[in-house]
Amino acid sequence: MGAAGVARLHGLFATYKPPGLHWKHLRDTVELQLLKGLNAGKPPAPEQRVRFLLGPVEGSEDKELTLTATSVPTLTNHPLVRGPAFTSLKIGVGHRLDAQASGVLVLGVGQGRSLLTDMYNAHLTKDYTVQGLLGKATDDFREDGRLVEKTTYDHVTREKLDRILAVIQGSHQKALVTHSNLDLQTQEAYEMAVKGLIRPMNKSPMLITGIRCLHFAPPEFLLEVQCMHETQKQLRRLVHEIGLELKTTAVCSHVRRTRDGFFTLDDALLRTQWDLHSIQDAIQVAAPRVAAELEKNLRLGLGTQQLHGPGWHGVNEGPSPALEGWTAGGAA
Incomplete structure (x- = not known):
């Protein structure tokens, strides 16, 4: 899984937030499930290295010792020694829902977090x-x-x-x-x-x-x-x-x-679908539509900006303040 699994996680996807669940808890649950999936792959076979081990000479009655070349596994990269390969992911949350509300909640993983800012600037x-x-x-x-x-x-x-x-x-x-x-x-x-x-x-x-x-x-x-x-x-x-x-x-x-915006209830993953493969598939399916819709809406915003004249400043004033601090990786 490793790097290939992470590469398929860059992008946006939608979840369905049930009532009574805080958005931070939803985000942390999704992160935990993704980390579990990324770390669940079978580890590669350990590398072998040659070591000279001291042992008795075969057939010797004088109990002589000699060094024998032996191939042994290198355990420095073993999961039980090194720990899990992935310990945190950077996950951003789009337009939030409070604890009592329910419905479509958009998340961005990795480079998808910058797309959340684009969604905000598009004023969808x-x-x-x-x-x-x-x-x-x-x-x-x-x-x-x-x-x-x-x-x-x-x-x-x-x-x-x-x-x-x-x-x-x-x-x-x-x-x-x-x-x-x-x-x-x-x-x-x-x-x-x-x-x-x-x-x-x-x-x-x-x-x-x-x-x-x-x-x-x-x-x-x-x-x-x-x-x-x-x-x-x-x-x-x-x-x-x-x-x-x-x-x-x-x-x-x-x-x-x-x-x-361009995510509906049909796109939203239910709680039983908050796993690595379902989220990877959702990101890949949504990617072309996300790119097309953001390009169209941001171009529309820039076109409207030109109607105001050169003194107007609007959609490109920097990252959305509503998105500041909305990244996971151990901290809210």
Whole structure:
């Protein structure tokens, strides 16, 4: 396995993070499984060397001693002497999920860590399904938080909810144009806006590019949200604010990420697949798509940057601060 096994580990792959699992624990578990796979290969046969051993002369009755050339194994490189060949791997984590959330979590191994920064600089959108529950409010917007208020919700209808979601999407689309600093008077910028290709050129507040209701059965409702620069707490707060707009209250019972950039749930490895061969295969399958999508999106970002003029600085200001310290190798 050795160097050949490590060579096939450079790149990006997606995992499915279950709720209740911290992203650091997931990363450390993946690292442990990869190290176990890399060190599980059969060690090569030990090298032989010639040594002269002292022994009696055959057939001698006088118990004479002589030196005899003998081939013996060299044990300096034996795993029981040297220890495991691989003791740590550098693994980076992309856009994080908090402990309560679940869904697609992208990891980068080796040189793939630099691709995580490229993903961050490309300002790709992410998809979530967000479960809401009408009729109560908590201190942290989560269903299991400390209850602070209970309300009625009989007056809430699907039409009222859809109307509020349309208002939210419209206001965020205006904010997206503002944070992109585009001059929509130019034809190129207008065409990008029509195609939905406008992106902020730097860090911004949470921006929602699309939101709709997938299921409505009071007190429960399910939203699909496309957004960027979000945190899961902000998504839970969004559910709370929707409840207030509906003249009631609402809490978030679950947040699940279904897409992170060009990785979807179909790409995400389940916990039973966090082994060396499955991860190697996932990296190799994703590599061509990762290269093509990053090239396209980063070129799009640079093209948008040119619309601002020579004084604008955006996507290439250095590594993402959100990625600093997200490498494994024994330390978080």
